[in-house]
Amino acid sequence: MEGYQKYTRTYFMPPEKSTKWMEKEYVTKAPQWCSVDLRDGNQALVVPMNLEEKLEYFQILVELGFKEIEVGFPAASETEFTFLRTLIEQDLIPKDVTIQVLTQAREHIIRKTFESLKGAHKAVVHLYNSTSVAQREQVFRKSKEEIIEIAVRGAELLKQCSLETEGDFTFQYSPESFTGTEIEFALEICNRVLDVWQPTADNKVIINLPATVSLSMPHVYASQIEYMSNHLKYRENVIVSIHPHNDRGTGVADAELGMLAGADRVEGTLFGNGERTGNVDIVTLALNLFSHGVDPELHLENLPRVIEVYERMTKMNVHERHPYGGELVFTAFSGSHQDAIAKGMKWRETHAEDHWTVPYLLIDPADIGREYEGDIIRINSQSGKGGIAYVLKQTYGLDLPLQMRESFGYRVKNVSDHMNKELSTEEIYGIFKEEYINITKPIEFIQYTFGDESSAKVKVNMNIDGEATELTGAGNGTLDAISQMLQDKLQIQYSDLTYTEHALEVGSQSQAVSYVGISANNGEVFWGCGIDADIMTSSIKALVSAVNKLVISNR
Template identity: 75%
Template sequence: MKNVDKYTRGYFMPPATSLKWTQKEYIAEAPIWCSVDLRDGNQALIVPMNLEEKLEYFQMLVEIGFKEIEVGFPAASETEFAFLRTLIEQNLIPDDVTIQVLTQSREHIIRKTFQSLAGAKKAVVHLYNSTSVAQREQVFRKSKEEIIEIALTGAKLLKQCAEETEGNFQFEYSPESFTGTEIEFALEICNRVLDVWQPTAANPVIINLPATVQMSMPHVYASQIEFMSENLSYRDGVILSVHPHNDRGTGVADAELGMLAGAQRVEGTLFGNGERTGNVDVVTLALNMYSHGVDPKLNFDNIPGIIAVYERLTKMKVGERQPYGGELVFTAFSGSHQDAIAKGMQWREERAGGNWSVPYLPIDPKDIGREYEGDIIRINSQSGKGGIGYILQLKYGLDLPAKMREHFGYFVKNVSDQQQKELLPEEIHDIFMKQYVNIKTPIELVKSRFTEEEEQDFRTIVTIRADGATKEITGSGNGRLDAINNALQTHLDIEYSDLVYKEHALEIGSKSQAASYIGITASNGTVYWGCGIDADIMTSSVKALFSAVNQMLGKQ
């Protein structure tokens, strides 16, 4: 591409290699989660939420289980200020939930922020100022010492205002644009702020290290976090937090590796909503832990319901391939994938559960409110016999013989290919019923009756209708179905062999009915299939035989 030479790597590695995090296999416990949907996420919306919408969204976050929620930048607008006052004055904040507000290190903003917080049971006041080389040189045009002074002035004012304001307050500091800041300078400014606040294990503060703009690969960010974690002053009194954005598309990786490197807290949003390419997606982070058997301490057992509220209030859309939440993330169209999933589900059912290990499904979709039907296997021209058969069995209770599944699978794929569209389960069922079930032409079964003779030899009289005429044919065999089969071949002058037979009760829809499947091989080697459905198992078998024979006669 053109102009590549004008880009440089604007991040800074720690002076000493920090790679202890690479020795950890997985994240063993959930971090402290802080939702920033109502601040960072809300300010990124084309139309920010109004007061009523923010209240509804806040309630959803509480129900999900967030114990820390950044509710806004109260000095920024009257809506933000009014929202915070409504939460406090109407006692809408549960006792176990801490609200958080954001403020720049500017005196009038800090003072208005504390005005908005008066009477808060517990609140985090999040102070920030930008520290990166680009911000210092281009935006503020200040030296390092002048940038430090901005932070210290704000930190001191937070202490003063907290003492003067009714409420219970915890402090947080972010060297905003941390990823573009020299690592030694980031450490220095954070430690200078900590010297002002003098945190203890009993009264900790939060140091938040945001990937305000992603500038490096995730392992670099992790090394930066580990360096800060190991060198911060008052470490026992510091809760180390990360706030990744997603400019390089690795927000989740930044957060996960950051936690391995020592971060105890994560700020993020549902589905990654936020400025530019968004914030880190808390849903993905939490369910990644869940897939490793770690309780994320957040409740996402109804993802479809959460998505519905999220999309209605934010006017944003959850992408079809968004991890865990997207419409298609558990869906297999590929025939080989469908077959593996269907067999994996059957294997699991045969063993009555146990550890989840179904191919292609990292978690059980039902655990987050998704349905097997319509969510896991969907049918188009790329689908296979396993998936198509699975749909019929799951939704309609039709358990086709393996070879019939293959036959029907090719038929359905051709229909999808010709129509250039996905086929819904009801369309697949309709195709099956029309193509295979209770076929009455060119020969219709009117009725049959049997007489049992010696040594289990059965004799049958079958009434059939063909070409508008009704007649009776007779046959005998070692069973009822064999007797009818012999009658058809003898009196209709047709020839076939190798009957494949299967029957079962229909457990879905109507328990009183039975399904039978029969495959016959014509003299030219072609196999024809039929299905019979009836309240009587014997009648369903006979209908299946007639359906298969009619398929054969219809193709001759």
């Protein structure tokens, strides 16, 4: 692909080895989460949210368990200012939730920001200025010392304004475009800001290290975070925060490795909404922790509702393959996958498993509000007999014999292939009903009666090609007697009758289900299914259904 020559690596590795994070196996606890949906997320929308939508979205974030929520850039516009004032004046911020506001390192913006915070019981004031080589040279055209002076002056103003404003304020500084900044310079500017703020155990500050543009592979970002974490002044009183973007599609990996490397806090959005390719997806990060047995400290038990609100508020869609939230992420169309999942679910029914180990399913879909029926196994021409049988059992309580599943599986796959579409559970059941259940042509079973108690004779009333007929037969039991009668009296030849039955597991518990398979002279097996309140009647209907399929095939 031509054009690659104009690109080069514009990130900076630490001046010393910073790879201790590689010794850790996984993240062992949830970070401090900060949602930036109402700032980063909102500013990235084609149509930003109005006041009412922002208020509803804020409430959803609170319900999800976020304790830190960035609510906007109040000095940037009247809309942002009004939203913050509404939250404060209508007392909509719970006491255990800290709001966060963003400000540039400019005096009039900082003062306007503190004006917007009057009456807030607790807030993070997030100061930033750009520090990267590209920003210094191309945008601001300032030296390193001039860039440091902007940050230091901003930090001093935050400290001054906080003393003039009633409230409990935490300071946060971001060297914006951190990933394109020389690592030693990023450290220097952060430490200069920290020298102004002088954090203590009772008054900690946040240093936020954003991958404003993702420039490197995730291990490089992790090494950068570890280096900063190891060399920041006042480290025991500094909360190291990360804010990964997703330009390279590695936002989640950057965040996870960043946490291994020492980050205490993560800023991100629901489903990764944000500028360009978006911010890191907090839903994915949280549920990745969940999948490792770590409490994410967020309430994602009803993910479909979260998606509904997100899509309605943002006018954006969660992709079908988006981790955890996508419509198809727990779905198997492949026959081998379906078979493994079905067997895994069956295993859980009969084994006292403490941990989730079902093949192909990272977590139990039910834990995040997803339904088994219609979610896990869906049927198209790629599906296998196990998956098709699983759908019938889960939705309709029909537990097909193993030999019957293959016959029905081919039939369903042929229909799906011919129609070139996925089949719904209703359509699958419709095929099964039409093909197997209580078939009445050319032979329609009406009723049976026993002969005298000392004999095994059975009298059967039926319609054959619409003509009422009464036949009698004898055998080793009722079903055998009727089977012999059909073969002898109607000259229908078959062998190897197989029979299974069970109570209907879904719906009326008074219903019995029977399955009968018979082999024609050429070895082809014909199956029938009978459903009735009486177990013997259901078995006869199953036999007659199988015989009807054999007769029809011979005509």
